[in-house]
Amino acid sequence: MKKDPRYKSGLISSLNPFGYNIERWSYALHRVTGVVLIGYLMAHIFETFQLSVGTTGTAWNNTMNVLHSLGPLELVGLWIVAGSALYHGANGIRLILNEMFGKLVGKPILPVYPYSPTSLGRNQKIVIWTITGVVLVLWVWAGLYLLAGLGVVQ
Amino acid sequence: MKESWSMILTYITAMVLIFVLTFHFLLQGPLAGKSFEDTLAFSYSRGNLVSFEVIFGLLLYTAILHGLNGLRVIALEWFHPEKKAWLLNLIVVALMAFFLALGSYTLIMVG
Numbered sequence: 114m115k116k117d118p119r120y121k122s123g124l125i126s127s128l129n130p131f132g133y134n135i136e137r138w139s140y141a142l143h144r145v146t147g148v149v150l151i152g153y154l155m156a157h158i159f160e161t162f163q164l165s166v167g168t169t170g171t172a173w174n175n176t177m178n179v180l181h182s183l184g185p186l187e188l189v190g191l192w193i194v195a196g197s198a199l200y201h202g203a204n205g206i207r208l209i210l211n212e213m214f215g216k217l218v219g220k221p222i223l224p225v226y227p228y229s230p231t232s233l234g235r236n237q238k239i240v241i242w243t244i245t246g247v248v249l250v251l252w253v254w255a256g257l258y259l260l261a262g263l264g265v266v267q
Numbered sequence: 268m269k270e271s272w273s274m275i276l277t278y279i280t281a282m283v284l285i286f287v288l289t290f291h292f293l294l295q296g297p298l299a300g301k302s303f304e305d306t307l308a309f310s311y312s313r314g315n316l317v318s319f320e321v322i323f324g325l326l327l328y329t330a331i332l333h334g335l336n337g338l339r340v341i342a343l344e345w346f347h348p349e350k351k352a353w354l355l356n357l358i359v360v361a362l363m364a365f366f367l368a369l370g371s372y373t374l375i376m377v378g
Contacts, residue, residue, distance in 0.1 A: 124345055144341060151334035158327070158370050164316060165376035170309030177307055188303075202288065205281050213278050258297040267300050 135241055136233050143204050146197035153194045188259045195255040196248070203244045211237075273336055280333035287326040294319070316377045327370040335363050 128145065130138040160180075166172035180187050210216040211232070217240055219231035257263040293299065294315050295306045305311065316323055339359040342348075348355050 127345060147334070147337050148341070151338050154330055154334050155366060158366050158373075161312075161316070162369055162373045164309070164313050165373045170313070173309045173312070198288065198292075202285055206285065209278055209281060254297065259303055262302055264297045265300060265302060266298050 134230070134233055135238065136230070139204055139207075139241055139244075142200055143208070146201040149194060149197040150201055153197075185260075192252075192256050192259050195259070196252040199248045199251050199255070200244075203248050207240055207244060210240075273340070277333055277336055277340075280329040280336075283325065283329045284333060287322055287329065290319075290322055291326060313377060316374065320374055320378045324371070324374050327374070328367065331363055331366050331370070335359050335366075 128141045130141040160176060163172040163176045164170075183190075207217070211218050217234075217237045219234045219237075222231055254264050258265065299306055301311070336359070339355060342355055343352065346355075
């Protein structure tokens with residue numbers, strides 16, 4: 114069967130947000146962070162499994178030692194995972210409001226040049242930029258916690 | 268399973284995940300009042316699993332269902348398997364079963 118030419122652009126182009134509006138950026142980021150998180154989740158289940166091996170923690174400590182041997186890569190990796198979870202979660206709430214409850218997306222209109230998407234109205238933009246700001250602040254906090262040992266709330 | 272049901276499953280698991288993951292971060296993050304190194308201690312990590320077994324079980328099931336179903340949707344959109352979609356679904360269900368079994372085994376053995 115001949116493939117539809119629209120599909121020829123492939124994997125990279127399907128995620129390319131350059132030249133598109135901010136919704137496309139959030140779409141691409143949501144996909145990328147989702148893939149990062151599922152990869153981490155599968156590894157995390159194997160990691161957590163070590164807690165069930167014996168009662169002395171030898172297997173768990175050995176696993177931790179292997180991870181620590183990665184040096185700063187371990188913490189930078191966790192920082193990326195933390196950022197992915199923060200963004201995916203916050204943007205996910207927006208998507209649930211959009212897609213499940215029909216909030217923030219405006220009402221459909223006839224297509225009129227220059228074809229501004231009604232889904233990207235003022236409220237939607239405010240929410241997207243608020244999410245970006247809050248996630249960046251929390252990500253910096255996560256970075257201070259993981260990479261510098263700061264930001265612990267007693 | 269109809270795709271509409273898979274999207275409803277995605278939304279429901281997403282809403283549950285927001286709460287249980289926040290709880291997980293409260294235990295393992297800066298709000299736990301411990302350094303990151305301290306939260307990795309065997310007794311602390313195992314103790315959390317024992318004390319909050321139901322919540323971690325909920326986290327395991329919702330995260331696997333949400334994550335692997337999301338991966339399936341991405342694969343469907345990127346590769347358009349059309350007639351081979353059943354194979355993709357089968358692989359995803361097998362992966363779900365494997366990780367749910369491994370995670371459940373961990374929770375049962377620790378608890």
